[in-house]
Every structure is written in C-alpha cells, then in structure tokens.
Amino acid sequence: MTGAEHVIRMKRMTDLDDAPTVTARPALPSVPADAALADAIRVADAAARASGVRVRQVGSLAELDAVDRLFEAIWQPGKHPPVTTELMRAFGKAGNYVAAAFDGETLVGACVGFFAAPSHDALHSHIAGVSPDARARSVGFALKLHQRAWALAHGVSVVGWTFDPLVGRNAYFNLVKLGARPVEYLPNFYGPMRDALNSDDDTDRLLVHWHLTSPAARRAGEGRPAPVDVGTMRRQGVVTALAVSEGGEPVVGSLDGDTLLVAVPADVEALRAASPAVARRWRQALRDTLGVLLADGAHVAGFDRAGWYVVRRGSAAASGEGTAS
Structure with missing residues (x-):
C-alpha cells in the first residue's frame, strides 16, 4: 500500500469529511507509509464492524454535548463533570483526539485524549466510556483500536492513561485485551471524586503505557492476547502478596519472592456501595503491596481474569518482557 493510499484509507476510517476543521499541530512528522499503520487501520475497522458501530472524530457542539451527557450518565458526577463540552x-x-462510537445515529461510546510530552510522540487518553446498553459488544475495544490507528497516523508511538487498579475488569481490558503495561502506581492521584463510580474512595491509579507497535499491542489487536494462568502458578507455589479471604477481606501476605501474585476484589464498585469500610481496606492493602512493589522496581507482567496481578522483580526490559517492536 502506498503512502497516498494510507492517507485516503485513514480518511475514510475516521470520517474526516464529517469532522470540523481543526488547527494542525505544528511540526508533526509526516505519516509513515508502513505496515504498522496499515495493520492498525485494518484491525480497527474489523473491531468496529464486529461491534456493530462506526467510530469517528466528533467536534460539533451537538455531538460534544451528546458525549458530555454520556459521560455524566456513566459517572454521575454531580457538580464536577469528568470533562466538559467546552x-x-x-x-x-x-x-487532539475526540472520537465517538455510533450505532446508527445513536452515540454509544466516546474517548478523549490530548498530546503529551514529548509533544510529537505521546498521547494521554484522559477518558473513555461506553453506554451500559452497549457494554457487552466490545465497543470500548473498537474505540481504543481506532485511537491506536489515529495516533500512529499522527506520529504517536505511545498512548498513556490511568485506571483504578482495584477494578479487575478494567485491569484485564487494559493489560490483556489491549496489551498496555503499567509504569507507575499513583496514590490518590485525582484527590476526592464524589461520583457514582469512585464513591469518595481515594483515587489511586495505575499509569499505563500502550506501545502501539509492540508485539503485545499487535497480538492484542489481532484478538490474540497473552493471558496468564494464576491457577497453575499458585499450585506451583508462587508467593501470594495479597489474597482475598472467604469473607471478601484483603489478606496481606509476603513481599519476598521474584514473582508475586496480587489479588483484587471481584467487584470493588459494588463493595464500595455495600461495605465502604472494606473497600477502603482494599485500597490501602493494594497500595501497600502493588504500590510498594512497583515503587521498588518490580513490574506487572500480566493479569489473570480471575482477579490477580502477576508481578515480577526487576524491569520488564531486564526480564525480556519489554515493548520493543
């Protein structure tokens, strides 16, 4: 595929004709006509078709008001919306990146990101959300793959974002289904967020980096993620740093070992509503285990869907788990 074909194909996928004119960022590198971009466009289109949505950039006031209403319906933030129309x-x-997923004419998901330092090479994906009515269709996956293709077309190689490490389904989505990797544990990063999802809990976050042309990202885009099998690891005697008691309480174990397992509760959002004190104990326990391990130079090597982080001592690069293409 030629460079011109890349540009034409990218324009069709993102429906740039439907988007408002935007001011170009200065000194952006030209879009490379390479296999990585072509592959990213292909898998993004496939994900959108599989989800039954059309993903495109949005910019009119009516469209952005619809995105704002969607985010408010998800987070129920009261007086402090997660992001405003303005x-x-x-x-x-x-x-910057402002895109939405549509089922026919109905907006069912959206994602917003902005360029980050170094200015020509990174994007911070600030917020993404999917309507509850569309969550079983992998619309979020389609949005993120669209963002990946858009970022590569704009000279970006890394997309970063934060998520609550206590929410297991988000950990699985980010680390396994997308192939992103945690780089930092951030205690109480946003301060109090009195919305329906955070329930006034401390806002600890994991910062992840998604290296867009890494083997992990490419496999994930193809629907071939690399899950881990914690059941086998536990039978082999791998050290448990944090476990779940029969009553749902956090049980802190040992931080000694080259490989460690760190559990999260099955549904921390329900736990915050039913037993806020237990949810707060989970927050502190995860901070004292996963947070301490990452601060000490360990890295997250994977996440098991049953609710376990796999943590290994040493850097990912030193252990052969780096993000090289």
Whole structure:
C-alpha cells in the first residue's frame, strides 16, 4: 500500500469529511507509509464492524454535548463533570483526539485524549466510556483500536492513561485485551471524586503505557492476547502478596519472592456501595503491596481474569518482557 493510499484509507476510517476543521499541530512528522499503520487501520475497522458501530472524530457542539451527557450518565458526577463540552471543543480545535462510537445515529461510546510530552510522540487518553446498553459488544475495544490507528497516523508511538487498579475488569481490558503495561502506581492521584463510580474512595491509579507497535499491542489487536494462568502458578507455589479471604477481606501476605501474585476484589464498585469500610481496606492493602512493589522496581507482567496481578522483580526490559517492536 502506498503512502497516498494510507492517507485516503485513514480518511475514510475516521470520517474526516464529517469532522470540523481543526488547527494542525505544528511540526508533526509526516505519516509513515508502513505496515504498522496499515495493520492498525485494518484491525480497527474489523473491531468496529464486529461491534456493530462506526467510530469517528466528533467536534460539533451537538455531538460534544451528546458525549458530555454520556459521560455524566456513566459517572454521575454531580457538580464536577469528568470533562466538559467546552474543554472537548478546545481539545478538538487544537488537533487532539475526540472520537465517538455510533450505532446508527445513536452515540454509544466516546474517548478523549490530548498530546503529551514529548509533544510529537505521546498521547494521554484522559477518558473513555461506553453506554451500559452497549457494554457487552466490545465497543470500548473498537474505540481504543481506532485511537491506536489515529495516533500512529499522527506520529504517536505511545498512548498513556490511568485506571483504578482495584477494578479487575478494567485491569484485564487494559493489560490483556489491549496489551498496555503499567509504569507507575499513583496514590490518590485525582484527590476526592464524589461520583457514582469512585464513591469518595481515594483515587489511586495505575499509569499505563500502550506501545502501539509492540508485539503485545499487535497480538492484542489481532484478538490474540497473552493471558496468564494464576491457577497453575499458585499450585506451583508462587508467593501470594495479597489474597482475598472467604469473607471478601484483603489478606496481606509476603513481599519476598521474584514473582508475586496480587489479588483484587471481584467487584470493588459494588463493595464500595455495600461495605465502604472494606473497600477502603482494599485500597490501602493494594497500595501497600502493588504500590510498594512497583515503587521498588518490580513490574506487572500480566493479569489473570480471575482477579490477580502477576508481578515480577526487576524491569520488564531486564526480564525480556519489554515493548520493543
């Protein structure tokens, strides 16, 4: 595929004709006509078709108001919305990433990101959400693969974002289904967030980096993620740093070992509503285990869908788990 064909194909996928004119970011490198971009476009289109949605950039006030209403319905933030129409309008005008997924004419998901330092090579994906009515269709996966293709077309090689490490389904999505890797544990990163999802809990977050052309990202885009089998690891005697008691309480174990297992509760959001004190104990326990391990130079090597982080001592590069293409 030629460079011109890449540009034409990318324009069709993102429906740039439907988006408002944006101010180009200065000094962006030209889009390389390479196999990585072509592959990213292909898998993004396939994911959108499989989810039954059309993903495109949005920028009109009506569209951004619809995104704002979607985010408010998901987070129920009260007086403090997670992002405003005005801010999204400014992001889009400045050439940042503001996109939405549509089922016919109905907006069912959206994602917003902005360029981050180093300015020509990184994007921070600030917020993404999917309507509850569309969550069983992998719409979030389609949105993120669209973002990956868009980022590669704009000279970006790494996308970063944060997520709550206590939410197991998000850990699985980010680390396994997308192939992103945690780089830092951030205690109480946003301060109090009195919305329906955070329930006034401390806002500890994991910062992840998604190296867009890494083997992990490419396998994930093809629907071939690399899960881990914690059941086998536990039978082999791998050290448990944090476990779940029969009553759902956190049980802190040992931090000694080259490979360690760190558990999270089955549904921390339900736990916050039913037993806030237990949820707070989980927050502190995870901070004292996963947070301490990462601060000490360990890295997250994977996540088991049953609710376990696999943590290994040493850097990912030193253990052969780096992100090289």
